[in-house]
Amino acid sequence: MPENLKVALDAMGGDFAPEVTIAGAIEAVSEYDVEVILVGDRNRLIESLKTKRFPRERISIHHASEIVEMHESPSSAIRRKKDSSIRKTIELVKSHEADAAVSAGHSGVAMATSLFVLGKLPNVARPAIATLMPSLTGYFLLLDAGANVDCKPENLLEFAFMGNAYCKAIFNMPSPRIALLSIGEEDTKGNELTRETFKYLKKANINFIGNIEGKDIFSGLADVVVCDGFIGNIVLKVSEGLAETIMKMLKVEIANVTARKLGYLMIKPALKNFKKRMDYSEYGGAPLLGINGTCIISHGRSSARAIKNAIRVASEMAKKKVHEIIANTLHKTTEDFSYVKE
């Protein structure tokens, strides 16, 4: 029997840590062939674990004396908090004591620390955050979702290749449909960045389906939607905000009439299902693609289920060696597109 993969989990990261992270770890080791290293304050973690039932050999503790607070800047956290739970979690990947890292803590710090500790893959200029979002027919991967605010066409090309490699490896898609987020379908539509990027993508050895407009990203037309990190983050947050607003508005409309209230009670399970579907924190977090190692950044308000999912995805990424696939893909790409950077 092959050894279980080991996932290091920042047990102190997230709005409801460490209770929720511990619960997620226990769910994960109970369901999957995986071991979890909880990283954080040893005494606190031991205390929390005491009353819980779980396969003891599957969960271990790695002490970290500090916690990164949400108001800290990535640079100061890296400089000053060398014993933080985020830092120690990622260092376990660097030292090969863990195969992958998961953190629901300060996402900017988690990203910067991954970059600082693990470094970039060869041939990758800009690692990106890839986020799974719901569509009418399933899901799509949006990247970059916030790592790089000002991008060049070659960066977006890189994001397309990384997203392609990820979907092939993790979702077993033979030929993921890659689209470029823009404001019109024609190649002449868009801003300077997307018009230039379009030319490169057309020549790339991927299934590039062209520009996609904002109104169509949820329709299931594309598996990967490529954009710069500023726009990606805004799209992500606008979607999150709008979905919440819609639920609130709907409740107000329904609450206006008693007959509707009864109707509301009847469709409540549907609303709940739907809410879960829209809540991207449930998808287990966003992989950082382009890093020399496996690291997943989860939403701060992740539930135990979201943490469990993140651990599953992290172990799959490590098992399938997604970062090596990306390195190989981008090695070839750099040769094909060597003219891009000239």
Add this chain to the structure above:
Amino acid sequence: MPENLKVALDAMGGDFAPEVTIAGAIEAVSEYDVEVILVGDRNRLIESLKTKRFPRERISIHHASEIVEMHESPSSAIRRKKDSSIRKTIELVKSHEADAAVSAGHSGVAMATSLFVLGKLPNVARPAIATLMPSLTGYFLLLDAGANVDCKPENLLEFAFMGNAYCKAIFNMPSPRIALLSIGEEDTKGNELTRETFKYLKKANINFIGNIEGKDIFSGLADVVVCDGFIGNIVLKVSEGLAETIMKMLKVEIANVTARKLGYLMIKPALKNFKKRMDYSEYGGAPLLGINGTCIISHGRSSARAIKNAIRVASEMAKKKVHEIIANTLHKTTEDFSYVKE
């Protein structure tokens, strides 16, 4: 009694023209102190009007022999279709035969033609499309929603001033809350463009409340949300697409169980109200701010009610001389911020 304001309506523009544009015109002249000049094929319009009841002295026809098709480019439409209904509609404003123009036709052509025929206001570098979007507490104005894909900080500053002037004049807000769309609340967050723009906005003589994140735009915190036209258009389209997707997903969830189906019937009026609220085509269209005249661009799928609303807003803008207010505001601004362009 003062003379009625005259609004020129591109009767041939829009997915359901001319039936819906005519119906909207009739609703408008019946409800408001306004006259409408229907611009389009005279015979067809006469034929359509024949069977309708409306105050005859309030609606007139101005003949235009051509129609701009959706696939035409703005430059070719301007060059080749000099007798199009869009062109003639806007020319009526130029010749002072009408006080304002409304078109639900090809929005790119309507915008380019406005710019070509009416020109920019003095001191305006880049006219912008301002779109009203729903929030939890009412509405907010998003600009630029697609006129300018690549912007400089001084353009965004201009958008803020124009949005401010519009909200003051049209919504009677004493001090509209202006926010800059970005990926974090702190002034250091964002891309190059927003970080530079933030500095200018802080010094501007407006109620600048700082950066706003995508998730908060629907919360009612800001009255005006400023961004470049590429991002604005994507935000608009993502919101439109997501709202539609959510409705479809909800129906699927509800259809799964019979009890829910009954529940659905009971809350159907609530869903309908809500849908209307989310459908920004209902708000009557987007004013083009910074143009030397009054021009409103409506959604292609505008209903008669949306056209009626657009006519109302157009006549209000003309009555309150919003374009003159903007010209005066930007004259002062240019003095205050003369260093910006140096």
